[in-house]
Amino acid sequence: MIIQGSRFTIAGLALACAFSAQAAETITAAADVGYPPFASVGASGEFEGMDVDIAKALSRQMGTEIRIIDQAWSTTYAGLNAGKFDMVLSAAMITEERAQSMLFVEPYGDATYQFVQRASDDKITSPENLRDKVVAVNRGNLFDRWLTERQDQYGWSINRYDKNSDAVQAVASGQADAALVYSASAGDAAKKAPMLTVSDFIINNGEVYGYSVRRDDVELRNELDAALECIKQSGELADIYRKWTGLEPLEGGAVTTVYPGYGAPGYPNYDPSEHTPDCR
The missing domain is CATH 3.40.190.10 (Periplasmic binding protein-like II)
Incomplete structure (x- = not known):
């Protein structure tokens, strides 16, 4: 299930049967709403965009509610480190410097x-x-x-x-x-x-973007990583990309590539542990 913060509410997805009150706590995700096609406020007053649809898909795979809040980009990382939310749901360029201070989920897009x-x-x-x-x-x-x-x-x-x-x-x-x-x-x-x-x-400089969590939140990073791999394998992520951009994903790029391990290969805090995601 995905929930929007403030006065914006996305109708509950048909996921109630997938998890009970004993399921994992809600994940609060900060997005830079106002940056289409990733996240913006639609004509209905609800959040919409590529990242919003991806959050719905991740929520379904994880059986966990995701609550999206609007966060100004300039204060996003400070807010994450201060514990104001659990993850950054924005197309942030993965860099050496950023990867030293936080955990990136594996790349989900190409920064072309x-x-x-x-x-x-x-x-x-x-x-x-x-x-x-x-x-x-x-x-x-x-x-x-x-x-x-x-x-x-x-x-x-x-x-x-x-x-x-x-x-x-x-x-x-x-x-x-x-x-x-x-x-x-x-x-x-x-x-x-x-x-x-x-x-x-x-x-195309080979740069990629991805979601991130706090450096000490290894469990959440790994859960998000596995869920993202599931929607790559099924083709759902590629379909979401086409829906919001009208373009085909870059051949062999991050939209369709399932990376080994957890996180962004070649960057700090990457975990090469082998795993097989349990996809729904």
Whole structure:
């Protein structure tokens, strides 16, 4: 079962028979609601998005209630370490530094990025196509850094916005020729606005994103990891990705790959222990 915090409530899933009052305690999951397609507030006033659907699937596999609360991204990790919630339900880039201070569940998505562009323009197949043009970006994020590092090489102008959605809107309104965002966000934008499309050019640095828990909560990390493996094996995770992005998962990527052990291989606090998930 998945429950939303505050005044938002998702109708109870038909899971009551799967667990009793003696089942594990509710997991409180913090999400950065307002970042589609991962998590946002829908027209009905309920939380919706890729992470919300994944939480439902994990809840079913674990037989445990998951309660989603909205948490500003800037205070997410401080809140996790302070014990205000149990897990971070957001597409957080897995990095060496972060993995030293928390436990990551195995990756569930690929942190590839692409340009959102107008469908009426020639498809962007290379950064060269944006030479001397205007590119919009969310101020200060990794996409901003990528563009800034190559600005002298390609001569593009960078328009920076406080929100990812504003950068995409700049393309739709003609203020920018393209916006650089996560592939999932690019697919979501094009899905919602037919006047937009996703570039053929894709940036893949092998980076992945994943959910996380406190460093001492090994049991929860392992339970989430096993549940995530189940929905990868069944194809449910890939279906959720397609639903919210309109894109196919990266071939051989994190959406479909079941990793050995628990956590993110190659990063601190990874546990290589072999296991077979008990899937429902």
